[in-house]
Amino acid sequence: MSHDELMEEGKRQMRVCNACRYCEGFCAVWRAIEWRRDVQDGDLAYFANLCHDCKECVFACPFAPPHEFGVNPPRLFASLRQASYRKYAWPGPFARALKGRSGYAWAAIGSVVLLCLISLVANGSLFGVRGAAFYAVLPESVLEVVFGMLAVWLICGWLVGAWRFWSDIRAVNSSTVQVRDILRAARYAMSLRYLGGSEDEPLSRSRKWFHHCVVYGFLLDFASTCLAAYDSHILHEEAPYPVGSPVVLLGIIGGAGLLVGCAGLLFVKVGMNRDTVDEGAYQSGRAFLWTMLLVAASGLLLLLLRSTTVMAEVLVIHLSFVAALFFTAPYSKFGHFVYRCLALVRYAEEERKHHSPGH
Amino acid sequence: MTTSIACDVLVVGGGNAAMAAALSARDHGASVIVVERAPRFYRGGNSRHTRDFRIMHTRTTEHMLDVYPPEEFLDDLRRVAGGEMDEELARLVVERSEGLPMWLSQQGVRWQEPLSGTLHLARTNLFMLGGGRAMMNAYYRTAEKKGIQIWYEAMVEDIEVTAGVFGGAQIRRGGEVCLVRASAVVFAAGGYEANIDWLRQHWGDAADNFVIRGTRYNQGNVIDLLLAAGATPIGHPRAFHAVAVDGRAPKFDGGIVTRLDSVPFGIVINLDCERFYDEGEDFWPKRYAIWGGLIARQQEQVAYSIIDSKVIDKFMPSVFPPMMAHSIADLAMQLGLDADRVQATVDAYNAAVQPGNFRPDALDDCHTVGIDPPKSHWAQRIDTPPFYAYPLRAGITFTYRGVRIQRDARVQLVGGDAMGNVFAAGEMVAGNVLRRGYLAGFGLTMGAVFGRIAGEGAARVAR
Ligand SMILES: Cc1cc2nc3c(=O)[nH]c(=O)nc-3n(C[C@H](O)[C@H](O)[C@H](O)COP(=O)(O)OP(=O)(O)OC[C@H]3O[C@@H](n4cnc5c(N)ncnc54)[C@H](O)[C@@H]3O)c2cc1C
Numbered sequence: 001m002s003h004d005e006l007m008e009e010g011k012r013q014m015r016v017c018n019a020c021r022y023c024e025g026f027c028a029v030w031r032a033i034e035w036r037r038d039v040q041d042g043d044l045a046y047f048a049n050l051c052h053d054c055k056e057c058v059f060a061c062p063f064a065p066p067h068e069f070g071v072n073p074p075r076l077f078a079s080l081r082q083a084s085y086r087k088y089a090w091p092g093p094f095a096r097a098l099k100g101r102s103g104y105a106w107a108a109i110g111s112v113v114l115l116c117l118i119s120l121v122a123n124g125s126l127f128g129v130r131g132a133a134f135y136a137v138l139p140e141s142v143l144e145v146v147f148g149m150l151a152v153w154l155i156c157g158w159l160v161g162a163w164r165f166w167s168d169i170r171a172v173n174s175s176t177v178q179v180r181d182i183l184r185a186a187r188y189a190m191s192l193r194y195l196g197g198s199e200d201e202p203l204s205r206s207r208k209w210f211h212h213c214v215v216y217g218f219l220l221d222f223a224s225t226c227l228a229a230y231d232s233h234i235l236h237e238e239a240p241y242p243v244g245s246p247v248v249l250l251g252i253i254g255g256a257g258l259l260v261g262c263a264g265l266l267f268v269k270v271g272m273n274r275d276t277v278d279e280g281a282y283q284s285g286r287a288f289l290w291t292m293l294l295v296a297a298s299g300l301l302l303l304l305l306r307s308t309t310v311m312a313e314v315l316v317i318h319l320s321f322v323a324a325l326f327f328t329a330p331y332s333k334f335g336h337f338v339y340r341c342l343a344l345v346r347y348a349e350e351e352r353k354h355h356s357p358g359h
Numbered sequence: 360m361t362t363s364i365a366c367d368v369l370v371v372g373g374g375n376a377a378m379a380a381a382l383s384a385r386d387h388g389a390s391v392i393v394v395e396r397a398p399r400f401y402r403g404g405n406s407r408h409t410r411d412f413r414i415m416h417t418r419t420t421e422h423m424l425d426v427y428p429p430e431e432f433l434d435d436l437r438r439v440a441g442g443e444m445d446e447e448l449a450r451l452v453v454e455r456s457e458g459l460p461m462w463l464s465q466q467g468v469r470w471q472e473p474l475s476g477t478l479h480l481a482r483t484n485l486f487m488l489g490g491g492r493a494m495m496n497a498y499y500r501t502a503e504k505k506g507i508q509i510w511y512e513a514m515v516e517d518i519e520v521t522a523g524v525f526g527g528a529q530i531r532r533g534g535e536v537c538l539v540r541a542s543a544v545v546f547a548a549g550g551y552e553a554n555i556d557w558l559r560q561h562w563g564d565a566a567d568n569f570v571i572r573g574t575r576y577n578q579g580n581v582i583d584l585l586l587a588a589g590a591t592p593i594g595h596p597r598a599f600h601a602v603a604v605d606g607r608a609p610k611f612d613g614g615i616v617t618r619l620d621s622v623p624f625g626i627v628i629n630l631d632c633e634r635f636y637d638e639g640e641d642f643w644p645k646r647y648a649i650w651g652g653l654i655a656r657q658q659e660q661v662a663y664s665i666i667d668s669k670v671i672d673k674f675m676p677s678v679f680p681p682m683m684a685h686s687i688a689d690l691a692m693q694l695g696l697d698a699d700r701v702q703a704t705v706d707a708y709n710a711a712v713q714p715g716n717f718r719p720d721a722l723d724d725c726h727t728v729g730i731d732p733p734k735s736h737w738a739q740r741i742d743t744p745p746f747y748a749y750p751l752r753a754g755i756t757f758t759y760r761g762v763r764i765q766r767d768a769r770v771q772l773v774g775g776d777a778m779g780n781v782f783a784a785g786e787m788v789a790g791n792v793l794r795r796g797y798l799a800g801f802g803l804t805m806g807a808v809f810g811r812i813a814g815e816g817a818a819r820v821a822r
Contacts, residue, residue, distance in 0.1 A: 015676065015677075015679075015680070016616055016678050019615075019675060019676055019678040020614075020615055020616045020678075021675075022410055022489060022493075022615070023489060023490070025471030025472065025486070025489065026488070026489060037672055037676055056493075059492075060490060060492050061492065062407050062408055062490075062491065062492045062612070062614050063614065063616070064400075067400075067612065068609055199496070
């Protein structure tokens, strides 16, 4: 389906939904739809990213396929989310090349080659001295430059995407966002309020908990990395750190969370009713989970093997996965949180406006 | 060769009434088979298109505001009944309605808190979270868990009744026919609104132009079988509940989304380009319930609602976009009507509109003078382009013809005795309480109340 066809199809389905409104008790999306009579392209992107894919609606819908109205919001919104990652991501031309499974693979292979080259140049031989510290394999300053650049790339990509998306989902009657809207949206996001599940798809109800594991696992690992940077630059203590140190402890707990969360979500995906998913979104979601899982697994493996002779290889592999994750981040499923959080902020603003007395 | 299977209670149908009966029979110890004519996706007949129950309650609850005392409920019923209501059965339904929310919650049905779309009815009606199909999913999930056998695409073709006692039913399932023997049976197979041939017997060729809002599987053959077995008929065969729906609606299963409520905001004309009824007579729900019948009596059973851009956002949006034009003549052309005559009707109406204070939420003072039929409220000139039109048809919700039951949901024989082990509930007994008229949410309430009574009674007989 072309972009225009997708938008037309979205508007058609939304007309059915807006004439029905039986789903209004399920989640934010339905209220957002009710607040609009004429749906524009930007509104579709807003609904799609507000949708957390719990699927309650499609199982409740008397007009879902095979009915001739063919209403299938989870699939529609998944396609629209894919379209929005392509449309808003920056720089645009990479979006096509880097989406999906092969994008990760190329990025990972590229990173391995790059890191090997770095190691070769720095040490004169591949992987330098056996059994030594991390920075003997890959010089700290070089790593900092490479990953610093990746971080800038990722943050810029997300910021530009966020800006484009935000300008697109402004409705004519949108008011200014207030601090309390942002706080409320943060609460919705952090508690995954709208990531329910459907009793008609038993496993889907565990998605929320697995997702929590992924997010908070990731944040712990991020905290661990920041702490390591602090130890290294401010306290001038060189990596690797002992197992009992906060850096390593945070890393282990976070890594375990990521492992459990990603594996769980991958498992839930297997049992999903494929009629309600968009195949492209399904595959890119899976690819992202696998990358995340590999990052966590190789990280834990590195910890386990850091004083053995294969440390250098494991280190290069782990860092390559991380680099691939970061490099594809503006285009991959990784960026979904950016759009979803913004959609929640918009929603919180609209909710306040519509619930305030006198409206 | 036909296979033969036995169970305690056979339930015929798969909607709200049938599942209430099946679950209550199972809870009272019976082994139960449910025979549903529709395939799995379409299970639940018209019940899968519903939204709310009407519930008597004497306290504010989590999901219902204020109170709705039994006497008020009964008064509301009397008001729509047109003088023909079975007081005893009505009172029974009203009283038993209070226990439904709790019981249905136990069956897994979830409720919606009062929200914008439901607020105006939140005192009298209780809304299922996600509507009728979500409710049916819950019913079926619980039934499966409790060991009730469910047969889809299985249709009762014949029944064996000897001297008022049910012995078994012949069921077509896929290409096969089998016989189910049961100690008791509950019939809850809906009305006959999808049987166009039957409708034609009473409405002539008009029947071909009706839209059936719900399932195509409610064809009334079970009503016929029961009448042939000596059951007392009830309800006029011509009686149905019908609303104005978008003329582009599918023949079956268009459900709630095809109803159109633009009528009071403009004028409605027929194929002769003439107005034929006071569009501003009354509010929803009265207006809702009469326009189906009005359109059914027009030539070719079509009408056209014409409005202008002043009021386009005053009613629930329709599933199909309106036709739009910058002049009335253009609009008439799109509708395939005579442009001059439509223009003349609009002009005559515009000239008759009196100045007033337009208030969509009240019986306002905007009315016409000097035309027939008049428009009593919400009459504004149709003068602000673009102009919009919707084709309208009569969408049948349900029929009233069925079998007479007694207080315990047993089917009554022509002689006045009750059939010992034959029970009925739902739309096929709707005529027992109301012969005409309708109160929003009453269909489900009556179906669940009698369904539960029937299921329990059938389980008792079986033991
Ligand atoms: C669009 C729409 C909205 C509505 N909204 C509401 C509402 O909000 N609240 C309300 O109270 N009422 C509402 N109604 C009315 C309501 O649908 C009915 O009152 C109620 O659903 C009837 O329930 P039932 O169980 O008797 O019949 P149904 O739910 O129609 O079930 C009949 C079942 O019998 C099966 N069947 C038929 N023939 C056979 C056979 N020979 N063998 C086996 N199975 C057979 C059918 O497949 C079907 O499953 C609405 C109706 C429509 C059309």
